Amino acid sequence: MxxxxxxxxxxxxxxxxxxxxPVAGLSAENRLDITTDPTVTGDGRVTITLHLRNTGSRPLHHVHPMFHFHHTMAHMPMIHELKPGQEVTLVNDQHPPVRRVGSYPVVAMVNYKTGMHSDATRTQLHTDSFHYEEPLKALITGDIRARHQENTDTSTLRIALRNDSPSFKNVRLMLLLPPELTASQFSGMMGFTIHGGQEKHFEVPVKKVAGRPGGEYPVHLLVEYGEMLKHYSSDITGSVYFGPDWGEEPFWxxxxxxxxxxxxxxxxxxxxxxxxxxxxx
Missing domain, CATH: 1.10.287 (Helix Hairpins)
Structure with a gap:
């Protein structure tokens, strides 16, 4: 027996x-193939080419790409419909020119809808980087963990940063959230000093916009600092879950x-x- x-x-x-x-992966399915191709001229002018391809079996609507870089954001033109297998290429030359030698982050955040008249917006993040004259590796690392309050539209992001070098760093942080989420205590940028070998912990409350579907949402933290006329950057990726997604791709x-x-x-x-x-x- x-x-x-x-x-x-x-x-x-x-x-x-x-x-x-395979069923559990439905709500987290990436419908878009996103690639970026940054180039930098000798005088620091940056051009970023964005490639989007619909890898799903249904059209995507209101595809809206945005670039986050160097503490700024640039909106790209709205694509009203992207058919299955269709690919589009967009070019952005509005990146602020870079002056310091080193590495710089690029994040493409693309929002889209799976139905023409749907209110539910999906978000995909694509991270990349480029360097000016020489690549430099940042010595600030960390992680993001989320704690969700049951039966609410509120979660808490627990962010840990570590300085893996012997010297202090003056870091600047930018938290990137999809349009379904808001963080009133972390809007724009945050900066502080982290000493050599030190680890810092802080929490950021995050709320889901009322009426938005549940599911898993990506969050992204850009970390940048300057040292000796050089620029360093790193990025930390996490996610926050707001219960089962009862929208167009149900949990049933x-x-x-x-x-x-x-x-x-x-x-x-x-x-x-x-x-x-x-x-x-």
Whole structure:
């Protein structure tokens, strides 16, 4: 009997892995293939080429790309519809010119809708970087963890930063959030000094805009600092979850899969029990 239960449990785990994994990935599916191609001239002028391709099976609507770089933001033209397999290329030459030798971050945030008249906006983040004259590796690292308050539209981002060098750094931070989220205590930029070998922790409350669907949202922290006329940058990526997404890509398929697997398990146990009972008589 123990062997039967072990085999049944193993079979159940295999079915869960086979069915639940692809279904669970529906709400996090990336519909867009995003690539960037930055170039820098000898006098520090920057041009960034953005490539967008719809990798899904349905059209995307109101595709709105934005660039975040060097503590500024630039809106790109709205693409009203991007058909399956269609690709567009946009060029941005409005990046502020760079003067200091070193590395600079580029983040492309693209918002879009999966339906023409849908109110739900999806967001994808693409991170990249470029260097002027020579690449420099930042020595500020960290991570972002989210703690969600159940039955609310509020979460707390727990941000940890570490200075892995022996000298202090004056860092500047920019928190990038999708349009569905707001952080009233961290709007714009934040700056502070972090000493060599020190680790700093702080929390940022984040709220979901009323009426927006649940699901997992990306968050991104840009970290920059200057030292000895050189520029360093790094980025820290995390996510925050606001419960199941009941929008256009519902959570119901996952529930149905698990219900189906549970009924299969119960049926197998009942049949086994009846077979043993008949043999006993």
């Amino acid at each position: 123990n062997a039967f239960f072990r085999n049944t449990a193993l079979g159940f785990a295999v079915w869960v892995a086979a069915f639940a994994a 398929p996952q529930m149905l899969v698990f219900l189906f697997l549970f009924l299969m398990l119960v049926t197998a146990l009942v049949r086994r029990w009846r077979h043993r009972r008949r043999n006993a008589y």
